[in-house]
Amino acid sequence: MTSNTSTDLRQAAEGHRPSAASRGVYEYVVLSAAGLFAIISLYFVGSIVWQALPAIRHQGLYLLTGTSWVSGGATPALSKFGGLSMITGTIETSLIAIVIAVVVGTGTSLAINLLLPSWMRTIAATTVELLAAIPSVVYGVWGMLVLAPLVISTVGPFLNSLPGGNAVFGTVVAGQSLLLAGFVLAIMVLPTYVAISREVIGAVPHELIEASLSLGATRWQTIWKTILPTGRVGLLGAGALALGRALGETVAVVLVIGQVNQLNFRPLQPGVTLASWIASQWGEAIGSDQMNALFALGALLMAASLGVSFISTRLVSRQRSLVNR
């Protein structure tokens, strides 16, 4: 908008429309930087898909439905690369993470916007932001050396002692498990979710809140019937953004999930995710057909996370235009 008005002003002053020839060196330099990034992005997508193609050709659907991961070594025809455990593991850990992050994050954003005295709001918001400044490998180390023993000694036995606990959660093998990975991921994506949801909740028009309160609604009724419905598109976008982060997180997951390639649906048992499998198999895969299979998992991860990320940006900007209207 700004540059529009200023360009109009300039055009009026000079009395002619700017042509391509009136672009100076500066405009070209800036444009070429932008063009370079566009090329890098295309090349990024292209090169990962390109390296994935041989594996897709040889393994076909087995990449999505198979569960064994065996390298044929010198005879690539014997190689079997199935990604089902990684796909389910990614979905399971991300779901656990997103459920925890959305529940805790929404509560946190509500508390920051509606409950805390104003001088504490910035402090609380900065504290949550600081969670994002801690590198993911630190969370991984913390989860592996501090939380995993806790799962063995306390959390696991407790969940197993619940009625039907063994059947639902599975027995504790090591502390490293799908549940622990989901929990650590929840902490890691919480700042992402809170940053957006805090903005969304803060942008709910005051007239709406006041109208609800003046009709005699309690604080919770105002939250549940007015604030959350007004912000639901944006909150959905925030959740999708956090989901995108959870899908692709690598090093922390490698350290807390146990890295066992098997199909597991019980949260206390170990598993793998797409990203963690790429990182842990990389050393032995380089230069072989296994590397292409890892690129294929990467391509799958890329499709999922870029899709989720694209959707979330759309949702968040739609919420912004809804409120600003």
Next chain:
Amino acid sequence: MTVTIKDAEIREHLRERSVATLRRRTYISGVMTALCWLAITFAAVPLVAVIYQLLRRGIPVIVKSGFFTTLPQQPTIFDANNTGGVSNALVGSLAVIVYAALFAVPIGVLMGVYLAESTSKFASLLRIITATMVGAPSILMGLFAFEVVVQQMHVGFSIIAGSFGLAVLVLPVLATATEIAIRNVPSTYREAGLALGAKPSTTSLKIVLPAASTGIVSGIILALSRAVGETAPILLVIGGAYAIAWHPNQAASALPFQMFQDVQSNYPSLQNETWGIALVLVGAVFIISFAARLWAARKKKVQR
């Protein structure tokens, strides 16, 4: 008469009911409010817990003599506590981030300027690409860096390959930060420049960019300080070396890389050393981002 009695009955009944619902509504509201308080407490617990562990277990490691200045040692069963230091990882981390910055900062800032100033179709397409790339998983940057630098450029496992992965990771972040900083400059600045007869490029370079410089610089610092702690983009391509290396073509180690390796070792002494590295990483990120924010806030005050 009967009608009035009925009225009174109804009124009484309604009053009782509304008192009951009011009591129930207030009760539910109280419980849910308490749950919100619980949520914000729960959100703060991990931060406190992580920092507590970092200080408790990390400080004894970093005060050990030679932690910053000696090369890592492989512990043996005869000398299980001989872990050495992290000098190579320290140098490696600095080298990786410096090369990444040399590549990413100019392109990212210029691209941010384009995003902020252009209203073309390409600009809005690029904005979508940028927002999508910000959410791309960092392990994919590692795969990309391997394909481009290690394979196609035949450089091999090296510092520059890691820098490339980090650069691609921070480029969209830098561009977005620059775009926001420029958009925060009041439009009157630009209009004043144009009204005085300055060319759009001159206005942009001499008026708008200086006014936005504080935001741009603090954006760069924040993005780069976060990038230092990233493991996944460099994990696949940096090679890992037990010697000090800073030449772009050399394989090297880096602080997060060494943490990731050490914590998976079987020696408790090596696992324990990761707390020291973690303390250094987190401490550096916190101090740098705190200083950048403080600096930006003070500059803003002076400008007003």
